[in-house]
Amino acid sequence: MKLMAPGTELDGFRIGKCLHAGGMAHVYEVSYADARPSPFPMVMKVPRMTAGDGAENIVSFEVELQMLQVLQGAYVPRLVASGDLLHLPYLVMEHIPGQSLQQWLDVQQAERTPVRVEELIRIGVATAKALQSLHAQNVCHLDLKPANLLLCPDGRVVLLDFGLSCHAHYPDLLAEELRKAVGSPTWMAPEQVVGVRGDPRSDIFALGVILYELATGELPFGDPQTQGGLRQRLWMKPAPPQQHRTDLPDWLQEVILRCLQAQAQDRYPSAAHLAFDLRHPAHVKVRGLAEQGGGWWAQLRRWLWAAGQHYQPSALPAQQQIREEPNRQGVRR
Known part of the structure; x- marks a missing residue:
């Protein structure tokens, strides 16, 4: 063209x-x-x-x-x-003024400048707020990555590129036409790999990948080029962020690893809950996710479970149940 x-x-x-x-x-x-x-x-x-x-x-x-x-x-x-x-x-x-998060990250990495924790939190909260607005309108983005996040001068993060998205009340055209997983492999949630679309927690996983890269400069599951490499996230746990960056607070490592749980039900139930924890570190309970499930037996069980998962496009998603942001006592408003 x-x-x-x-x-x-x-x-x-x-x-x-x-x-x-x-x-x-x-x-x-x-x-x-x-x-x-x-x-x-x-x-x-x-x-x-x-x-x-x-x-x-x-x-x-x-x-x-x-x-x-x-x-x-x-x-x-x-x-x-x-x-x-x-x-x-x-x-x-x-046309909204700003630069993509990928452009911003490229500058940071070229200058070999670690992203400050305060900056990571600001970007994470702003992105989670944008996702919560999207999910409240019954839409899952499903291709969340730095190139599709626009950092605005007023502090907002604007979501771009909805070509792979899914609406809870509309037919899923991509699932109907393409009998394969679609998305950007680096940021794709495990359930997307096996054909499940329409779960807002898939976007939370992708945001976890983004937060991991912001915190460490590394990608938690690499950049897979094969189907086998992509499926590893169904059973393989990422290295704890503190292995790459020792000054990272325990609570922030906990937040990132919760976003990256292989099972969607083990992640944050909503983007609002994630934003709340990023804003209120004292609220975060450090449960030791970095140490959990690291033994060979636990890893073998996850591998056996993943081996039984095959691509099967999900049916039209039911209306998403959006949870409201918890207050400081953990009570939903």
């Missing part, structure tokens, strides 16, 4: 400069062709689709359009217009 030249007019929009030309999409600045003012800056996202592409790109475009049409709030960009699949598919949406 060729880049569109600045000044090109398309469906009432004038194309500006190209902001991003990636493997999945091109992103352009746009304005109204008739020069009328817009209430906010706009961008046009044009997915890369060629004759050789599989169904995933087409379905992902339809899914993202479906999600942006219903999502509201300060943690997602506002949708303006969309193009026709038969002509040229595109999404025109709000």
Whole structure:
């Protein structure tokens, strides 16, 4: 797909400069062709689709359009217009200033600067708040990673790229069309590997991977390139973060490892609970997750359980039960 030249007019929009030309999409600045003012800056996202592409790109475009049409709030960009699949598919949406968490991380790693605990907490809380808003609208992101988190000057984290998302009340187009796990392997939750979609705690696992990398500069399960490598997270426990960074507080290690539990029911029940613990370290009970289940017998049992798990797309998710944030005594409001 060729880049569109600045000044090109398309469906009432004038194309500006190209902001991003990636493997999945091109992103352009746009304005109204008739020069009328817009209430906010706009961008046009044009997915890369060629004759050789599989169904995933087409379905992902339809899914993202479906999600942006219903999502509201300060943690997602506002949708303006969309193009026709038969002509040229595109999404025109709000252009929110900021930089991706991946861009921010790249600078930190290039400078070999450890992320301060206070900064990690700030990013973690802001991301958890964005996730809680998303989950309250019955949507799971399912592709949470640093490249899809926008750090805004006002402290917000805005969620981007909903092409792999799932809505509790809509048919799951990706599960229907693609008989395989979809997502970014580094951040994919164990249940996603075996076809379970629509569980908000999958996003909490992905946020745990992000927090682990922020804390240590390492990835808890590496960057798997094979199905076998991806399945290791079903039974293998990550190295405790303090093995990579000895000055990390015990309570923060506990929070990160709870997010990374293989069984969804062992993670935080909601993003609000995670945000609460990040803001209130004294509330966190250090249960020694770093030491639990590390013996060979426990590891063998997890491996045997994982060996019996096969990919099976889940049915349409039931309406998510969103728990409210606990107060300091642990009582739900």
